[in-house]
Amino acid sequence: MYIQVIQGTCHEEATLKRQLDRWHEDLAPGADGWLGWTCGTTDADLFVGVIRFESREAAQRNSDRPEQGDWWEETSGCFDGEVTFHDCDDVIVLLDGGSDDAGFVQVVQGQIENAQRLRDLMSRPMDELREMRPEIIGGTVAVNDDGWFNQTFAFRSEDEARRGEGQEMPAEQQREWESMMSQVSDMTYLDLHRPWFASAGS
Template sequence: MFGQRKTCVQVVKGRTGDAARLCEAADRWHREVAPRARGWLGSTGGVTADGVYFNLMRFDSPRAAHRNDRSRAQGQWWDEVADLFEGEVTVEESTDVETFGRGGSDEAGFVQILRTHIRDREAVRPHVPEEAQRTLTRLRPDMIGGMFCIHPDGTCTGVAYFTSLEAARKGERTEMPPEYKAWRDEQMAHFDQEAVFYDLREFWLQSP
C-alpha cells in the first residue's frame, strides 16, 4: 500500500513476446535486487494481452532512483532480461506525482495504465479534486485508487487499481452525476491527446 507522499517514479515501457518470463524476472528482481535498493518504495508492472510492458518504480527521491540505476545488481539483472524485449525500452522519470482515492494497493485484482498529454498542467492540479474523489468513492467502489505521473514534456502516465477486472467493467457502466461529468468535460479541455488505456492482464505489485 502507498499513500500521499512525494515520490520519484520511473515509468519503464517496452514490448515483449514473453510475458511469462518477464513476470518471473520481476519476481527475481524483488528477491535479489530490491533488498539492496535503498529508497525503493514499490513497483507496479505488467504486460498487456498484445505484449506492451509497463513497470512503474517508485522511489523516495531521484537520487535513490539513480543510485539503483547505477548499482551492480540492477545492471546484472538488466543484462539477463534485455533480450526479452522487442525494440526500444524507454524510461521516463517524474517527480510530479499525485495519488487519488486510497492510492495503490498490493491487494488489487486488476490494474489499468493510461497515457495522455497535458497542455496546461496548472489547470489540472489536482488531477482529482476532493469532490470528485468523494463521488468516485461513493459510486465506484471497484476503484481502489491510483496515481498520476506527469513528465517534464507534459506526458501523463496514470495507473488505476481495481478490486477485480469484472468489478471494473461493471463500474465503467455506472451513470455518473451531471456535476461529475461537467468536471470531466472541463478537465479534458486541458489535454491535447485522447487517453490510451492499457489493461495489464499479467501484472505484479511489489513493496519492500
C-alpha cells in the same frame, strides 16, 4: 514520491516475470528508497512497469549499482526493440493508492496542455468517487515535465471495473472532466489483466 514508467514490447513474459521476481528477492534489499511496483503486459504484449521510489535521487542510486546494470543487461533481452523510460517527479496518490491484492489494473496515458488542471482535479477530496466507484481501490497519477502523464487505477476485479465504467458522473464532475479532457491528446488505455505487484518489505 517519484515514479518511473518503463514500457516495451515483451515477447518473453514468463522470463520477464522471473527476472522481476529475482530483482525483488536479490536486489530489492539493497535498493534504498525503492517503494514498489505495479507491472504487467497487455493483450498486445506491451509491458508497462510503474516503479515507485521515494525520490529521483533514490532511483538514480539504484540505477548506479553495478548489480542493477548486470540485471538489466539480462532483462532487456526479453524485449523487442526499444524500451522507453518516463521520469515523473510530480506524483499524486489517489484514494488508498492501490493494493498488491488488486485483480485488475488500468493504465491511462496521454499528453495534457495544462498539467496543473490535472493536478488540481486529482488532488481534490475523493469522497464522491469512493462512494460512486467503490471498486476502485486507488492509484497514482504521475506527470513529467513536458505534460506526459500516467494514471494507474487498481480495481478489485475487472468485472467490477467494467460495471463501474457504465455509471454516469454527477453533472458538475462531468463538465469538469470534459473541460480537462479537451486539453488531452494521444489518450491511451492499457489494461493489465494479470498485474504483478511488489512492495518494499514484502
